[in-house]
Amino acid sequence: MAVVLGTNQYGKAECHVVRVYRDTARHHIRDLTVSTALRGDFTEAHVDGDQGEVLPTDTQKNTVFAFASERGVGQIEDFALELGEHFVRQTPAATEAKIDVSEHGWDRIDIDGHGHDHSFVRSGQETRTTVVTVRGHGADRQAWVISGLNDLVLAKTTGSEFQGFRTDGYTTLAETDDRVLATSLVARWRYLGTEVDWGKSYSAVRATLLRRFAEVHSKALQQSLYEMGKAVLEQHTDIAEIRFSAPNKHHFLFDLEPFGLENPGEVFHAADRPYGLIDVSVRRDDVTEAESAWHAVPGFC
């Protein structure tokens, strides 16, 4: 039997960078969690222990903070593309760099209708994300950008059913034509190129997702997600595919009968766990797949 090294990558996970812009009295704040990873031929580092080709994860971390200072943050996709290309250039053994960025939003604290100059409040748990894979550098650079969002918490209080499902001896679930549908959505979409107005596209995709979630009369979370993805692909020709991971945040009608009370769909127990977990991907049938861009993407491994 021979033992061989399998797939590997290495980098610094979750560098939490806060960049404050304080050129004027009206400050701006950007709050990112950045993970870096290099892939390539690092056989000697593993098999012989020779670290001669390894750009330390500590250096990768320092680079993230230095770039935030020197270049600023801008759109997270551009920040990740620049970092990725830099790492591939600096590290001959690396064929690819993968940069994963999550952005945490901050709003200005409102004082009598005006946003305060330098005081902020975190804008909820939702984050904007990107995972960028860069292969080669300079004229040979290729890049894949998968942008998205995490923890977009959605609910609709009617317009959702779940019935006609398969049953067996263990089925207890009652059919329903009117239920609460709620999720904490993870969505990631892959762009066909890198010449994109990232911020504008992000806002438009997010708006489409919200609109379709609201408008579709849901027969199941699976169907809602498919319709949401379909609408994104129909409206955004520069997006090749979109993937969702969506917990079904169950809302069970609470039994108020013991107290002589009726419960016409008003009081629910929002169960924490277990939860259904629905993963759906929707893609154009005329684009090449890019599985390596999805490799080790959280939620879609």
Ligand SMILES: O=c1[nH]c(=O)c2[nH]c(=O)[nH]c2[nH]1
């Ligand atoms: O939208 C749903 N999809 C399911 O697959 C499922 N399974 C279940 O028990 N409830 C639900 N709801």
